[in-house]
Amino acid sequence: MQTSPLMISGILRHAEVAHPDREIISRLTDGSIWRYDYAAFAERVRRCANMLRTMGVGPGDRVTSLAWNTHHHMELFFAVPGIGAVLHTANPRLSDDQIVYTIAHAASRVFFYDPNLAPLVERLRPRLEEVRAFIPLDADDGKDAARSRAAAYEQLLAAASPQLDWPQFDENEAAFLCYTSGTTGNPKGVLYSHRSVVLHAITAGLSSALGFSAFDCIMPCQSLYHATAWGLPFVAAINGCKIALPADRFDGASLQQLIQDEGVTFSGGVPTIWTMYLDHLQRTGETTGSLRQIVIGGSAVPRAMAETFQNYGVQVRQIWGMTEMSPLGVLSTPTPKLAEAGSDICDDVIWTRQGRRQFGVELKIVDDKGLELPSDGQSPGSVMVRGPWIIERYYRSEASALDADGWFDTGDIATIDQYGFMRITDRSKDVIKSGGEWVSSIDVENVAVACSGVRFAAVVGVYHPKWEERPILIVETHDGATVTIEAMLAHLQPHMPRWWLPDAVIFENIPMTATGKIDKKTLRERHARCLAQEDTGA
Numbered sequence: 001m002q003t004s005p006l007m008i009s010g011i012l013r014h015a016e017v018a019h020p021d022r023e024i025i026s027r028l029t030d031g032s033i034w035r036y037d038y039a040a041f042a043e044r045v046r047r048c049a050n051m052l053r054t055m056g057v058g059p060g061d062r063v064t065s066l067a068w069n070t071h072h073h074m075e076l077f078f079a080v081p082g083i084g085a086v087l088h089t090a091n092p093r094l095s096d097d098q099i100v101y102t103i104a105h106a107a108s109r110v111f112f113y114d115p116n117l118a119p120l121v122e123r124l125r126p127r128l129e130e131v132r133a134f135i136p137l138d139a140d141d142g143k144d145a146a147r148s149r150a151a152a153y154e155q156l157l158a159a160a161s162p163q164l165d166w167p168q169f170d171e172n173e174a175a176f177l178c179y180t181s182g183t184t185g186n187p188k189g190v191l192y193s194h195r196s197v198v199l200h201a202i203t204a205g206l207s208s209a210l211g212f213s214a215f216d217c218i219m220p221c222q223s224l225y226h227a228t229a230w231g232l233p234f235v236a237a238i239n240g241c242k243i244a245l246p247a248d249r250f251d252g253a254s255l256q257q258l259i260q261d262e263g264v265t266f267s268g269g270v271p272t273i274w275t276m277y278l279d280h281l282q283r284t285g286e287t288t289g290s291l292r293q294i295v296i297g298g299s300a301v302p303r304a305m306a307e308t309f310q311n312y313g314v315q316v317r318q319i320w321g322m323t324e325m326s327p328l329g330v331l332s333t334p335t336p337k338l339a340e341a342g343s344d345i346c347d348d349v350i351w352t353r354q355g356r357r358q359f360g361v362e363l364k365i366v367d368d369k370g371l372e373l374p375s376d377g378q379s380p381g382s383v384m385v386r387g388p389w390i391i392e393r394y395y396r397s398e399a400s401a402l403d404a405d406g407w408f409d410t411g412d413i414a415t416i417d418q419y420g421f422m423r424i425t426d427r428s429k430d431v432i433k434s435g436g437e438w439v440s441s442i443d444v445e446n447v448a449v450a451c452s453g454v455r456f457a458a459v460v461g462v463y464h465p466k467w468e469e470r471p472i473l474i475v476e477t478h479d480g481a482t483v484t485i486e487a488m489l490a491h492l493q494p495h496m497p498r499w500w501l502p503d504a505v506i507f508e509n510i511p512m513t514a515t516g517k518i519d520k521k522t523l524r525e526r527h528a529r530c531l532a533q534e535d536t537g538a
Contacts, residue, residue, distance in 0.1 A: 005171035016042035019240030026071035048079035059084030081175035189395030201234035214240035221269030252280025270298035270436025298436030320354035330355030353421035377417030432461030453481030473502035
């Protein structure tokens with residue numbers, strides 16, 4: 001057998017030859033629409049690759065993008081790794097300190113950014129001394145102060161050659177550098193290889209997973225900077241899917257316009273996006289049109305949401321994974337055995353479980369002694385995974401992230417039922433996921449207890465009707481001390497991203513466990529519904 005390496009450039013060549021006239025539509029941050037096909041996309045990617053080489057970017061060099069879901073960003077997804085360099089997709093929703101840390105840790109030398117992020121870039125720029133070029137991802141419109149220091153992307157692209165023979169190299173070379181959300185301490189880097197990206201994309205398109213065909217139009221509402229948007233740019237290119245990119249506009253009206261205008265059949269994202277979308281449909285009386293399937297990840301799908309979409313004729317599927325898994329782990333697609341159990345049971349499993357194993361991912365749940373637990377739906381254990389697109393060690397770490405048998409501990413606690421479906425029951429660390437974004441309870445607590453007058457501080461996640469889960473802060477003060485809600489929030493604000501700030505600050509005695517630890521289980525139960533009446537239009 002031949003031993004052709006699995007390359008991201010190979011996906012691009014396939015799309016250009018097999019699906020040259022399939023469309024790619026992108027909204028830009030100014031609201032305008034860009035439209036071309038895979039053939040034109042491939043030519044621009046070659047120009048981008050040549051532009052990068054002209055700038056001195058070579059194999060192994062890191063390039064940072066701070067950008068939304070646009071065609072510009074997707075061109076970087078193929079051009080940067082195509083020449084052997086590594087694309088670091090920075091998360092604009094992290095704090096300034098965390099963004100600076102990831103770029104410095106990646107040792108990036110070139111920085112691409114979307115124009116509406118220019119104020120953030122200007123704020124960060126003095127702290128990014130190793131970055132030698134800052135490139136805005138649009139034509140020069142005179143509105144960006146940073147443009148006086150660098151040419152814009154379109155200008156550089158037009159000057160580059162469209163001719164390029166893509167280099168061949170070891171398929172295990174790095175292609176992407178994605179960082180975790182920094183749930184405790186600084187974010188951790190995960191390097192994706194060409195091999196892992198291609199294998200992940202092939203599996204993600206299978207009928208047991210996303211089940212794409214050339215008749216689909218995909219609208220990724222999961223951010224391209226989050227684990228390469230579940231690999232959708234590569235899954236779409238392999239299967240010849242039309243792509244509709246929403247930029248940074250995830251409000252219901254903007255998504256509905258793309259769905260209606262472009263015939264979107266599939267989308268995916270965190271529950272918060274779909275809460276806003278359903279609210280838009282309810283207010284306008286519009287329908288979901290061509291939309292047929294939504295895959296939701298980041299946090300559990302509310303059953304009412306799944307039922308509402310089903311009434312519109314849209315299938316809802318859950319997905320589970322993490323940055324360290326590229327991120328596909330399990331996906332809730334039906335099986336014959338589940339279908340035989342009847343529609344009520346089938347719907348319940350599909351809507352309340354994160355999903356079933358996919359080819360390429362070995363998965364098991366184990367007890368505290370490392371012994372594998374039965375698939376009875378009743379025995380929770382630590383979720384362990386291994387496979388060709390799962391991390392071996394974090395970037396720049398000397399220590400393996402695996403156990404002696406090559407398994408990665410995901411940090412989640414789950415059960416597996418008799419149908420083979422996994423359900424997350426808890427998290428081994430007290431992190432909170434709000435609108436698909438991680439909030440570190442430990443980091444917030446560490447800042448809170450530094451406030452004058454605070455004795456103990458505990459952060460727990462509770463139900464929120466819009467964001468699915470939000471943090472609240474419980475504070476116990478020293479005897480005789482007076483601490484106000486306003487003073488506490490003012491103390492927290494400079495030290496963390498805005499969405500980490502608690503939605504409520506409650507002053508009371510904090511319960512402790514028998515071992516002297518804060519009893520968070522009791523606090524969660526006590527305050528579980530304290531935000532249930534929050535204004536969902538905020």
